[in-house]
Amino acid sequence: MDAQTCLKKLGYVGVLAFATVDREGNPQVRNISAIHYEEDAIYFFTARGKDFCRELLDTGKVQVLGYTMYKEMIRLTGKVEPAPEEEQDKWRDLIFEEQPYLANVYPGNTRSIGIIFRIRDMTIEYFHLGVNPIFRETYTVGNGRAVPKGYRITDACISCGKCVGLCPQRAIEKGSPSIIRQEHCLHCGNCYENCPVSAIERRS
Ligand code: SF4
Ligand code: SF4
Numbered sequence: 001m002d003a004q005t006c007l008k009k010l011g012y013v014g015v016l017a018f019a020t021v022d023r024e025g026n027p028q029v030r031n032i033s034a035i036h037y038e039e040d041a042i043y044f045f046t047a048r049g050k051d052f053c054r055e056l057l058d059t060g061k062v063q064v065l066g067y068t069m070y071k072e073m074i075r076l077t078g079k080v081e082p083a084p085e086e087e088q089d090k091w092r093d094l095i096f097e098e099q100p101y102l103a104n105v106y107p108g109n110t111r112s113i114g115i116i117f118r119i120r121d122m123t124i125e126y127f128h129l130g131v132n133p134i135f136r137e138t139y140t141v142g143n144g145r146a147v148p149k150g151y152r153i154t155d156a157c158i159s160c161g162k163c164v165g166l167c168p169q170r171a172i173e174k175g176s177p178s179i180i181r182q183e184h185c186l187h188c189g190n191c192y193e194n195c196p197v198s199a200i201e202r203r204s
Contacts, residue, residue, distance in 0.1 A: 156177075157200075
């Protein structure tokens, strides 16, 4: 798996959930399919009058979520900005070409109320629940940043092995100290809650 394959898979999913935060600090989620994919960015269309547009401009942040038929969760977190003015028409027309239904929603020149946003710097979290053990990995595009999440075992571990038996994904290898195979960890916290010497800590 890699970032480009994740972007391709999001393209196959088609309709993605876009999360923003409004001016009252409340979460807002919309389904968006007017999206075009490039290797170094994704572009999407909305209308300038929508609250969604205002939230994107206010915060400059967005999170995008897709779920494939194979039980893969792909979450993209990124900075969002309007595409450069001189590129607006090009990306808008391309998205309308790729998504013919849009001409029904915005017929003729009414599409000019649209604005194209782009996401270039992104962090992509891939989480596959359809394999055993589960598999997860984080990728970046542009200046996206991978922030460690989940749990780690510290040197306070006494190698008792209790967490090994409690892990639903067999993600812990007994040792001195024991270690968590991060690519198979659910982030459920069962090891963290049950370690007799509190040797497990959150990574963020
Ligand atoms: S339960 Fe705690 S002390 Fe025991 S092996 Fe796991 S991390 Fe180490
Ligand atoms: S957080 Fe859950 S899945 Fe991850 S190592 Fe601990 S028990 Fe296993």
